[in-house]
Amino acid sequence: MSLIGKLLGTLVKKGRMTLITADGKRESFGPDADAKPITIRFTDRKLAFEIVRNPRLAFGEAYMDGRLIVEEGSILDLLELIVGANRWEFGGRGRKLMSKGRMSEVAALFRRNPAAKSKKNVAHHYDLSDDLYDLFLDPDRQYSCAYYTDPANSLEEAQADKKAHIAAKLDLKPGQRVLDIGCGWGGMALYLNRVAGVDVLGITLSKEQLKVARERAEAAGVADHVKFELIDYRSLTGSFDRIVSVGMFEHVGAAHYDEFFATCHRLLAQDGVMLLHTIGKLGSAGSPDPFTNKWIFPGYHLPSLSQMNASSEKVRLIASDTEMLRVHYAYTLRAWLERCDARRADIVAMYDERFYRMWEFYLAGGIVMFENGSACNFQVQYIRDRYALPITRDYMAEAEARYRASELAR
Known part of the structure; x- marks a missing residue:
């Protein structure tokens, strides 16, 4: 059996897939001959070796470049077959093979994202055409994990529920000053102002997002209370009653975690509350996926909970509430992919x-x-003072219900 055959034979433990090599030979893998057919074809002889050497990068690049063609099924079907048979919970040889070619954990920990590099990395992804994002995001352009109180909910419902869920954890009071680190197109900042009567400063490194966020604040007539600036969080001064950050911590980089939490501690009022929403990793953090790092989010790093705790503990930020959203982002991404597929010709x-x-x-x-x-x-709530919040979580449920009702009434 060929090297690529041995690799696929190890990875495909259920279902069935067929590989057509560049010379026309066919090999089938998986125990279930009656499963949904998935057939892929390699267009050149070098590809098999490249995938064996570095499967995580070569597989994605080959599909992107048209050197790997999915003739039956879809790329999602293929990835579900391979990754679904090698789940993280079960470990095993398959997961080790899929990790070949990745950056070492030590190298990932020491990768640095200074301000200039961070700005360039952000522009690589977030300064793409606004028209692209309008094709698959909800109208508020929430480009982060939604919150599905019911898997049957629409993307719009789930994103609205996400904002209410996060706002409730901030224990907001009218007139408070809120900092939104990594504000995107301004949706969260505008929402917090609308439902809780707070003043918000949103900061971003994306010129395109800044432009849209400011336009939205002007159009809503709240530009005096919801402001946006193009600035790195490390350069900010002042004091804020509340800090929220949604989908930005992934771009900080492990080498800067101490710096991030020290900055947040400096900016947060003594009786303040912070809510950090980020993609994270089960178990240890590991190293970034090479395809995502090269083509989608340069310089990113997904933290483990232990990494976040280690850095926040150094500045005595108290992790007063921690929630893990296990599969909510899978529902979100499925909605985005379905919308992209429907608008493929436009993209x-x-x-x-x-x-x-x-x-x-x-x-x-x-x-x-x-x-x-x-x-x-992860959604982690931080405080500087143990008495900054009520002693039970009841206030969260009450506020979340109130915010949802107020938005439905609009």
């Missing part, structure tokens, strides 16, 4: 087929990462 016209396949692989890879891999989402 191809906007960019090209290669870009679409890259984007498709990114979203499909994210789905299987949250359904069967090591990814999850």
